[in-house]
Every structure is written in C-alpha cells, then in structure tokens.
Amino acid sequence: MGLNVTEKILLAHVKKKGSADCDAGGVPWTAGEEIAIRIDQTLTQDATGTMAFLQFESMGLDKVKADLAVSYVDHNTVQVGPENADDHAYLQSAAAKYGAVFSKPGNGICHQLHLERFGAPGKTLLGSDSHTPTGGGIGMIAIGAGGIDVAVAMGGGVFNLNAPKVIRVELTGRLQQWAAAKDVILKILDVFSTKGNVGCIIEYGGPGVASLDVPERATITNMGAECGVTTSVFPSDDTTRQFLEAQGRADVWQEIVADEDATYDRTVNIELDKIEPMAATPHSPGNISSVMSLSGTKVHQVLIGSCTNSSYRDLKTVAKILEGRKVHSDVELGIAPGSRQVMCMLAREGSLGKLLESGARLLENACGFCIGNSMSPGTNEVSLRTSNRNFEGRSGTMSARVFLVSPQTAAVAALYGHVVDPRSIEEISCPVVRLPKKFDTDDSMFINPPKDRSELEVIRGPNIGNVPQGAPLPEDLSGVATIKVGDKITTDHIMPAGKRLKYRSNVKAYSEFVFENTDPDFASRAANHRDAGLHNFIIAGESYGQGSSREHAALCPMFLGVRAVVAKSIERIHLANLINFGIVPLVFENDADYDKLDEGDRLEIREIAKAVKGDGRAELTIDTKNISIPLKTDLSDRQKKILKVGGLLNSVVGKKK
Numbered sequence: 001m002g003l004n005v006t007e008k009i010l011l012a013h014v015k016k017k018g019s020a021d022c023d024a025g026g027v028p029w030t031a032g033e034e035i036a037i038r039i040d041q042t043l044t045q046d047a048t049g050t051m052a053f054l055q056f057e058s059m060g061l062d063k064v065k066a067d068l069a070v071s072y073v074d075h076n077t078v079q080v081g082p083e084n085a086d087d088h089a090y091l092q093s094a095a096a097k098y099g100a101v102f103s104k105p106g107n108g109i110c111h112q113l114h115l116e117r118f119g120a121p122g123k124t125l126l127g128s129d130s131h132t133p134t135g136g137g138i139g140m141i142a143i144g145a146g147g148i149d150v151a152v153a154m155g156g157g158v159f160n161l162n163a164p165k166v167i168r169v170e171l172t173g174r175l176q177q178w179a180a181a182k183d184v185i186l187k188i189l190d191v192f193s194t195k196g197n198v199g200c201i202i203e204y205g206g207p208g209v210a211s212l213d214v215p216e217r218a219t220i221t222n223m224g225a226e227c228g229v230t231t232s233v234f235p236s237d238d239t240t241r242q243f244l245e246a247q248g249r250a251d252v253w254q255e256i257v258a259d260e261d262a263t264y265d266r267t268v269n270i271e272l273d274k275i276e277p278m279a280a281t282p283h284s285p286g287n288i289s290s291v292m293s294l295s296g297t298k299v300h301q302v303l304i305g306s307c308t309n310s311s312y313r314d315l316k317t318v319a320k321i322l323e324g325r326k327v328h329s330d331v332e333l334g335i336a337p338g339s340r341q342v343m344c345m346l347a348r349e350g351s352l353g354k355l356l357e358s359g360a361r362l363l364e365n366a367c368g369f370c371i372g373n374s375m376s377p378g379t380n381e382v383s384l385r386t387s388n389r390n391f392e393g394r395s396g397t398m399s400a401r402v403f404l405v406s407p408q409t410a411a412v413a414a415l416y417g418h419v420v421d422p423r424s425i426e427e428i429s430c431p432v433v434r435l436p437k438k439f440d441t442d443d444s445m446f447i448n449p450p451k452d453r454s455e456l457e458v459i460r461g462p463n464i465g466n467v468p469q470g471a472p473l474p475e476d477l478s479g480v481a482t483i484k485v486g487d488k489i490t491t492d493h494i495m496p497a498g499k500r501l502k503y504r505s506n507v508k509a510y511s512e513f514v515f516e517n518t519d520p521d522f523a524s525r526a527a528n529h530r531d532a533g534l535h536n537f538i539i540a541g542e543s544y545g546q547g548s549s550r551e552h553a554a555l556c557p558m559f560l561g562v563r564a565v566v567a568k569s570i571e572r573i574h575l576a577n578l579i580n581f582g583i584v585p586l587v588f589e590n591d592a593d594y595d596k597l598d599e600g601d602r603l604e605i606r607e608i609a610k611a612v613k614g615d616g617r618a619e620l621t622i623d624t625k626n627i628s629i630p631l632k633t634d635l636s637d638r639q640k641k642i643l644k645v646g647g648l649l650n651s652v653v654g655k656k657k
C-alpha cells in the first residue's frame, strides 16, 4: 500500500506506534490514537520562549538534545520599559548555556527565518508558536505546541500527538492575474472553516502544486493553522530544491512525494484558476468574502507583513504596485519585512526606496502590528492587513474592523483609500515576481552556542518570574461557574497579548489579565474563589481555545485556581495545554446542556479523579438548580497520569525523583 507525504515523514520519526498492523505496508496506527514522534528541530519565540526555557530548567534538563533548537526574538521587541530587554538577556544567556542557537531581535520573524535558514524537507519541527506549520511549505512536518511540550522536545523527549486523518487538497490549474497564495488559503478557510478540523493534517498535491513557489506554499501552510488542523504539508519537489539552493542549502534537500497509490481520509479539489481575490472579514479568519463584494469599503490603515506575507516575493510585489505612485492621503500604510534578508535585499535592489517614496512607513522586521503591540488602528477604523488573525481586539483596538487580504489587494487599497478588486483596475498592471537564483545570506545575527558552556551564567532580571507548580487533582471538584463564554473563544480572548505581552515571564502579574477584554472582573473573582478553597470552572461553547499556542491561556487560569473547562469542543493545542497545566478538559455529552448552565452556578463533580483515571465519564451537578449533566473527557493513559499529578512539570519532575 502506498504512503502519502505525511505518513512517510511520521513513519520515519515514530517512537511509540499505534495498534494497527502495518505488515501490509501501511502505517502502524489508526487515526485518533496517540502516537509519539521524535523531533529533529525545535523553535521558540520570546513570548512563549521564556516560559519554555524556565520549564526546561525546572524539569532539570541541562542541555539541548534535539538536532537543532533555535530561540528567536521577534514578538516583544517594542521595549517600553526594561521587561522585554530583560527577557532577551535571559533568552540569549539560556540559549548559550543549554546549547540553542539564539536569533537576535532585528533578525526577523521566527517562521520566515526558519524557512530561509534552517528548515529541511522530511524533518520534524516542533515550535512554541501556532504558525510553526509554515515549515510545511518545504515538506516538513512542522507542528505548533505549548512551550512545555517544546521544552521536553528540546531536551530530546518525544512529542505525543493523535495520529492524524490526512486530507488531500488536490490543486489543479494555476493562479490567474492578481490572485495570490493568500487567496488560496482564504478559500480553503471558506471550505474548511475554523472549527471541526482537529486531528487532521492537510496535504497538498496535484498538478497545481508545481505552479506555486516556496513562499506561496509557506503562506498557505502558515495560515492553515487557522483551520485548527495539526499542520499542513506540501511535497518536497524540484521547486523546493531550487528555493533551498538559492538559500545556499541545497544539501538539505530530498525529494518527498506521495506514492501513486497513497490513500487519504478525504480529498478536496481546489481549482487555482478559479481563485479570485478574497478577504477574511471581522472578526474571524473564517468569515470569508470576495474582495469584489467588499469593494468601496473605506480603509484607514493598511499593514503588510507578518509571518504569512512578509517574504521577499510578497514585498517585491508590493513595491512594483506602489512604484511611482502615492499612498492615498487618508491611509496609513505600514510595511514590516519578515526578515533581515528580505529587508536587505529590498534595500540593495532599490525596492525599499520605492516603498518609502510611495509614502509607506517602514516597520521593524518583527511580529509588531500582528500581535497588537504597535500600530493599533483608531477607534472604529478599518484596517486591511496581510496577517493571519483578525480576532476582535487583537489589533489593540476593540472597535476596529480588521480585514485579512493578500499583499496585492492591500497595496491597491493603500493607493485608492478603499477596497478595490485589483482585477478591475486598468492603470496598474499585475506584477510578475520571480524568486532570485540566489538570496543574499548573512547569518551573523544567529548566535551559536559555545562548545564549552560550563562557566556560563544565565541572566535573570527582575521580569523573570518562577514557574508555578500545579496541585494534584482532588478526588472531587467543588466550586463555581466563574465565567460562561460562547463559541470560538480564542486564546486572545483568554489571555490578551498586545500591551500585556511584557508579562509573559511573570505568571503572577500576567494572570491579572485573564479574560481582560471579555470580563475584566474575572481574574479577581477567580482569585477570590481560589482563596476561599473553591474550584473555578470555565463554561464554553464550540471550539474553545482557538488560535495561538500560548500556554499562558492555561497556565494563568491554573494560577487563578481553574480546575476544569466544560465546553462543547476544545481546540487541539489548547486542549494539550490545559492537560499540561492540570486543568481537566471536559465536553458535554449533549451540547444542549450548555444552555442549562449560568455564570455563578455552584458546581460539583464528584469523583473526578476516578473519572479521569477510568472511562472519562463524569457527572456535573448544578447545586443551585438541582440538576445533573453528563460530561466526558477522552484521554490517553499518558494524559491521565499528567492530570492526576497536576500537570506535566510535576509528572516529569516526579519521574526523576
């Protein structure tokens, strides 16, 4: 039986197999069961990395054992106050001490840099950032996870995941003028939506693949994260080889394509020649419309960049559109290149001058606006962005309306002051950009760890807090429905980033902002319950914990005494993070029971420890209403053990004792 790309890579890395018999040539697992894989490379970024390295230390790990670990600084680079720089100093010194490569602030966005300088077809990459799947653009199995899972992998430990269902997206034809890779992934989000795809990997195939270059493929795999899939992957073909050769890394190339008779759990056809300019409208990457249907919408701000669309290809395209033209008087245009390589190449060839001459503001080559730590739009303003998330408030302005579009659509809107379908414009011809035969490479902002590290000290400024330890799971849970939220609650709702990002290394301070924009009193209420010996419950609708990998969305609630999330469904990375921090993830047996619960209800789950250990069935009693609701949790034996002891940290430390 033939294998697909996903199966080939997973099979080469699987350490704990599943139950299927693969003598016939298939894979030794069935979709849904937990398998463990070896991780070749890890990636951390500063906003999740400080906690990942603190946890690495707390677990008693003392050196990187993965083939490569890179610690990037790209999220917190605004440096208002000493906190960010304290974090950077900690990260740089910890990387040196434990054997990771350190990427200095100013080098670029982790995903763009990793694709350029380190990624390799056929390898596994685990990153403490949900857009790690960008690496799927060059045929890697690249997965986003919580920081503590990445810390374990850095130390040489396996990564556990549910064996995926593999969905083939069959690409045919080629993109027509003004249609971009971003429009392809927006179309895919329209088909798949942002929920219901947990446990799947999207694998691209078909004759259309050859027409997409690596930056285009990486845009597609990057934003696949918004579908909630485990990752997305393209085959590694001659286009991949050319890209790696242009980066001076042809030696890491290998061909990885699906066998002719490979099978898939589902196939979806996308005709590239039918793709038209698309947009995600407020406030979800899954609210998809055509750009044509939005034409005329007045735009106040246009921001081009983020790990989705900040490649040399993207920005050169924008430069060609803006060349010799001026940004509309009512529009603020900001451009953030993805890496120093991109920025330097644009500068050397003159494209940067064209961008600046048009009236664009040059922003730092970092996450910046995308994480909401700068460039917030004005009240009620419309912001057109090339990034991947337009969750309410993520831009830093609750009333802003953020639309996600391609660089082409963004650049044209910056000139006209309103949304325009670029295909309707006659005076600008559609730019054609080809990748260079050779990218300018300069790795001087990657700091390699020294060979002899014995004398090195890790620098811990006042912003570097402690890793809070979870408490073992009690026999019974008894407490309060401290908050009830609706569907599609993102990790940005749970644990806001933006101006609060600087507290990432200080859980006590950061936890004061849990649910800040949804319910500003949540944190104090929860802390009061905790101090009174009550357990906090979070009640949620569908797809709870969408979005980022930030484990603080579980860690800070744990600190506030949250012991259970009861939801209609919970997203993959967040579910793993909840377990890692000792919070029991429960779902309703009958979704309609969600309506029976109200905020403030007194709740009880008798014998929760027994339920977790056993078949995962539990009964939630609403004391205030005298009713009971059946709940369930589907856990592997490994997860049961982690929950029992109060989290992964306790579990690892306990095993070492």
Ligand code: MIC
Pocket (backbone or CB within 6 Å): 047, 048, 075, 128, 129, 130, 131, 144, 371, 497, 547, 548, 549, 550
């Ligand atoms: C994001 O895009 O939401 C982030 C910020 O990159 C997060 C990581 C974080 O919260 O630090 C992600 O995608 O995982």
Ligand code: SF4
Pocket (backbone or CB within 6 Å): 075, 109, 129, 131, 306, 307, 308, 366, 367, 370, 371, 387, 388
């Ligand atoms: Fe950075 Fe935005 Fe990419 Fe997250 S999505 S890694 S914040 S650029």
